[in-house]
Amino acid sequence: MKSIFPIWLTFVGVLLTAINTQAAPVEGTWKLERSVDYESNAPAKKAPKFPIIKFQDNIIQLSENCTARLIATDYLFPEVFQAMTKEGISETQVDRFLVKNFGISLLKTKMVYKLKPNPEYCASPVMEFFVVNDKILIPAGDIFYIYGKTQPDHGAAYHNATQSKNDSLISGYKLSRLPMDFDRYYDTCRPKITNSKGKPQTSDKCAPEFFPYVADPKSDDPLMKLVGNHNYTMGGHRYADGFSPPFKQKAPATFLVFTPMNQVVLLRVDDFEVVRNEERDIMAGVYLSVVNGKVVDQISGCHLNLEYVCLAEGQAVAKLAPNGKFQKITNP
Structure with missing residues (x-):
């Protein structure tokens, strides 16, 4: 049998462990x-395009520079398996194949999840998947790939993350989530945390995706001091003069704390104050990497994904290294 569609044009994932079990979250890696070819009923010779996939908070990551959001719709066999349907293969035939090779059935599946393309983060393939339990089944043309869960959710609570010397620095802080969707953060969260005087305030109103904090010059908290006293003009960052350092300039520094990468604490700092009459320039947001309580590096003009890779217009431009430095990535 020869599929009439490119093998990765339709990319379908199914989460399951046993027939007729209740759906469970897909969070994790x-x-x-293994894989099986429908026509030959033998192990597939073609490797999948995405050998590892990650899910977190309705976001799927297919590669270092490809993430997208998910939406749920009703499942119809002819729509998901268009190529097979046009070749006369029935839903019953496909189900027999799945039961024989993987011990699973889709006959009672009601919901299908689809990938919502986001050109800023990648020109992602068309993707659909069914949530059933702890396996992912991906039909791609006439080949079926099955995935298993390998580790806990990357965005789990901090006590499940790797312990480091920086534990005390972010103790008590709620962690915001990667990948960073700045447009969503700016458009939906910033208005919620800005008071009538145009000043941002620490708030839980953007939970669970974002937990913004505002550095308080009266606080003895070491992280507040680090954010408020940092020189954001380092590296020639433009428009930071009127903001940096925030405590000296009396400018409110809004920051997010992310899950650390081993020994590296990761922050994002934004200048969200409403500035009137061009009193000063507005600083574009930056990411700070912190090791042993000290800022090691900063980067701007891109946004980090689950793999700590910084993307600009869908292209990987830098990656956070274990030493806290943002290493540049040269694209061909």
Whole structure:
């Protein structure tokens, strides 16, 4: 049988462990376990394009520079399996194949999840998947790939993350989530945390995706001091003069705290104050990497994904290294 569609044009993932079990969250990292060719009923020779996929908070990451959001719709076999349907293969035939090779059935599946393309983060493939339990089944043309969960959710609570010397620095802080969707943060969160005087305030109103804090010059908290006293003009950052350092300039520094990468604490700092009459320039936001309580590096003009890769217009431009430095990535 020859598929009439490119093998990765339709990309379908199914989460399951047993027939007729209740759906469970897909959060976490999933790795290819095996694959079977429908026509030959033998192990597939073609490797999948995405051997590892990650899910977090309705976001899927297919590669270092490809993430997208998910939406749920009703499942219809002819729509998901268009190529097979046009070749006369029935839903019953496909189900027999799945039961025989993987011990699973889709006959009672009601919901299908689709990938919502986001050109800023990648020109992602068309993707659909069914949530059933702890496996992911991906039909791609006439080949079926099955994935298993390999590790806990990357965005889990901090006590499940790798312990480091920086534990005390972010103790008590709620962690915001990667990948960073700045447009969503700016458009939906910033208005919620800005008071009538145009000053941002620490708030839980953007939870669970964002937990913005505003550095308080009266606080003895070491992280507040680090954010408020940092020189954001380092590296020639433009428009930071009127903001940096925030405590000296009496400018409110709004920051997010992310899950650390081993020994590296990761922050994002933004200048969200409403500035009237061009009193000063507005600083574009930056990411700070912190090791042993000290800022090691900063980067701007891109946004970090789950792998701590910084993307600009869908292209990977830098990656956070274990030493806290943002290493540049040269694109061909």
